[in-house]
Amino acid sequence: MLGLIGVDVDGTLVGTRNVVRDDVWAALAAARAQGVRIALCSGRPALGHALEYAKRLDPDGWHIFQNGASVVHAESGESLSEAFPPDALPALVNRARAHGRLLELYTDSAIAVTLPGDLARRHADLLGIAYQPQGPEALRGTVVRTQWVVPREDEAAVMAEPHEGLDLHPAGSPVMRDVMFISVTRAGVSKGSAIRRIAARYGVVMNRVMMVGDGENDVSAMREVGHPVAMGNADAPARAAARHTVGHVDDGGLRDAVELALTL
Structure with a gap:
């Protein structure tokens, strides 16, 4: 075995x-x-x-x-x-806000979101955590990952955008079929x-x-x-x-x- x-x-x-x-x-x-x-x-x-x-x-x-x-x-x-490159965070946060998209920022034990609302609430329910949205500026600790949470029809546009020095990991969930989760980590x-x-x-x-x-x-x-x-x-x-x-x-x-x- x-x-x-x-x-x-x-x-x-x-x-x-x-x-x-x-x-x-x-x-x-x-x-x-x-x-x-x-x-x-x-x-x-x-x-x-x-x-x-x-x-x-x-x-x-x-x-x-x-x-x-x-x-x-x-x-x-x-x-x-594996820490997320700190220099890459401001551009991603600014892009999320400019496009009205949900970007999640994660430490090992906490989450921040750029866009509180239905998608963030549904994702919290899926994860089994309380929906207590905080902005990126309030997040404490080392960020290890970010994640785009977008409608499926927006996946191609997000994947085509520049993410220098980063790797993208797209995935879906059978519980939220209308959504794509595009996880972003340090390259490698x-x-x-x-x-x-x-x-x-x-x-x-x-x-x-x-x-x-x-x-x-x-x-x-x-x-x-x-x-x-x-x-x-x-x-x-x-x-x-x-x-x-x-x-x-x-x-x-x-x-x-x-x-x-x-x-x-």
Whole structure:
């Protein structure tokens, strides 16, 4: 069996009802009981539901948040965060305000938004955190990531705009189908770079690692591991990067991926 499984959240662990199936939890617990490390590998911050998922998946383990910008130990809270280039922040904030767009700024434990309102409120509900919007000027601590939260029809325009020295990680959620989340990190920071760091911490070689995902932001990790798995509901880039394909998230596809990991 494999030594480490990376698990995306939206569209992989969590389906259209924003819950995790009981049989998926059971499969993940069985794998952990047999010695397989389970690492959450999400674009979400280490807050709310995502942190709860991480603690349940592997309470004494390392987990990936914010598309690799935060690598956090569930029990101790130790962080291996990658700081966002501070010189890049003012231009992004100004662009967001000029276009009337929602840009979120994240530290390891707090969020600021440029545009309070419906999108910010809906995203807070999705994350499982209280909607208490604060502006970028009020945010304290080291910013590790920013994120555009825009209608799907605006994705192409945002992706085409200059983001020098930064990497973009677009992803959707089955719970907010009309929205694209375009995460922005320092160049070179991704789920792929983070899963390598975790595997090294555990002493697991990359050909004994599985990554299960459904979105374009999962591809960097899928390309690093020996066993990339696409969910049945995966976007085309994730399908193209996969070695294995399992069922739809709402049908328990992640359970099938975990059971496969125990046979490899």
